[in-house]
Amino acid sequence: MMRARRQRLAAAAAATVTACALVLGTAHAADRVAVFESASAARIAASQQGKPFVLVVWSLDCVYCKRNFDALGKLRVKHPGLRVVTLATDSAEAMPQVQQLLERVRLTRNAWVFGHEPQERLRYAVDPDWMGEMPRTYFYRADGDRRGVSGVISEADWARHLRWAGIAG
Structure with missing residues (x-):
């Protein structure tokens, strides 16, 4: 017994x-970085459940991308509910370095890195009109409409794009 x-x-x-x-x-x-394949673009949009969000496309060797991360850090203080998805265009083999940088900027949730399909196909899956310039930021509205912006975004432009997406008043 x-x-x-x-x-x-x-x-x-x-x-x-x-x-x-x-x-x-x-x-x-x-909090792990997921591998992005061409079918992942639709999954990312669907995963946000009809809520506005920002998709930040970046690369480890993009100096200007780091400026956008700095701006995002400040924005998340003002808007703690800001939904951010990151997509590194580096290869999946760079995942440890991508993870390390994202941990440093506190953006490890909803993080992706390009997979093994050709870069052109993956870029096309993100946006058929995107030619690969970086940084590239997409502002998604709750209804799925989106706006893509290339280059470093000024503080005033962040505010304008966030208002357009319905993220900030």
């Missing part, structure tokens, strides 16, 4: 540890 009780306790403890590991693993997985 004592042995059966110990076995039940051990089984319950193991189940609890497994459940905790799954929960922690899921939370941690949300």
Whole structure:
């Protein structure tokens, strides 16, 4: 009887540890960089559940992209609910460096990096009119309408684009 009780306790403890590991693993997985393939563009838009958001396309070797990250950091202080998705155009092999930079700028949620399809196909999946210039920022409205902007965005332009997307008043 004592042995059966110990076995039940051990089984319950193991189940609890497994459940905790799954929960922690899921939370941690949300902060991992996902691999972007051409079908991912529609998944990203759908994942935002009809809410306005900003998609920031960047690269590790893009100096100007880092300026947009600085501006985003300031904006997230003013607008804590600002939904940001990042997409690095670097190869999936650069994922550790991409993850490290995103951790430094606190943008690890909803982060993506280009996968193994040809760059042209992946860029086309993001926007058929985009020629690859960076940084590239897309402002999505709740209705799915979007506006793409190339280059570093000034503080006044951030405010204007966020208002257009319905993110800031």
